[in-house]
Amino acid sequence: MQNNCNRPDVAYAGFWVRLAAYCIDSVIVFAGLLVVRLFLSGITAVVEGTAFGGNVLFHYTLKDIILYVFHVLYFILCTYLTGTTLGKRAMNLRVVSADWGQRLSLLDVVYRETVGRFLCSLSIGIGYIIVGFDGEKRGIHDMLCDTRVIYAKKIKVFPVYQMPKGYPGPQGYGAAPGQMPPMGGPTPAPGSPVPGNPVPGQMPPTAGPKPAQEETKNNLPEDK
Template sequence: MMNEKVIYPSSSVEGYERDIVNSTHAGFGVRLVAYLVDGIVIGSLKGIILNPLAKLSDWDLSAYYLAPIFSIANITTALIYFLYFIMMTWFFRATLGKMLMGLKVVSTSGRHLTFLQVFTREWPGRYISGFLGNLLYLVVLFNPAKQGIHDMLSDTVVIHERQERLRDRLTAPVMKQNSSF
């Protein structure tokens, strides 16, 4: 008959373990680089999608409704921007910029991201964070959990994927088999 005993990491590792758990959250610098990469991707998508579509359908991209902010170009660019962030985060938990930097978006509860969380984070959350020339993204610098406003609204956090795997290995119980006859 075999008995399984759960052995947790030794107490001499606790300080290091605590540092790993706290360092999984991605800071402002790495998130800024990911966002800049995403900006390049979105600009490329806009050029690939919008310009040929405008030529095929004879759209005047500068035409607007009520105010210049409601031009065809601005509306379609906003759709491409928000759909890119929503779809990439929903399907991959990361945009191309985050993937390049080894980051991903996770729920603070530890559960899988819900579509409502993703939608809240990527549409109204990004819209609010974009006020004042994107200055509200600086909240990440001053928040102890390294969350932006869009993260706080949706109960999410951006983490380093490699450090998360290391943290999971350190905090997971190690199974040891003892046999007794």
């Protein structure tokens, strides 16, 4: 289940990274729905015994419908307004239209996050599993709405150059592992004098050694 990009400048997101993003979104939605449940607990107590207290749509109660609407609104609003969700943003993913450069339409996003996800969840989630085998990493909801999930930003990877085997290491060169030794010969040990530089406390050397002065005899006449 690796990315198989037909375009060199686009990297499609595979199955596992999309599953990780969905798990993050599920945790966020679950935490948000806890607040909604506390709010609905007061409403259900008021409508109990009325027409809204039982099943409203098939076997779904009013509470179930409201919770589903808030659940879907998170994915619809985030995808339509920003092209991503908090979970996808954490995994560096983005939902785009197959028509490159075109913004996602609200109708496509609503259809993708409602009918499309419902069809994907049928038959043990086969609509999601085919993401790992499709050439453009599409699920059924992507095929229906003509969307793609791609990596938002490409991460540049710089190669690390290693020293070839048998190349002299830091001994005698003063170079750290993986670095080229300095040019011009071995690096002197710390504290040792460098040729051409004076030692602290000594006079700098002159241009050359002075020739020894020969002793000259006194040319004065000897006393007789």
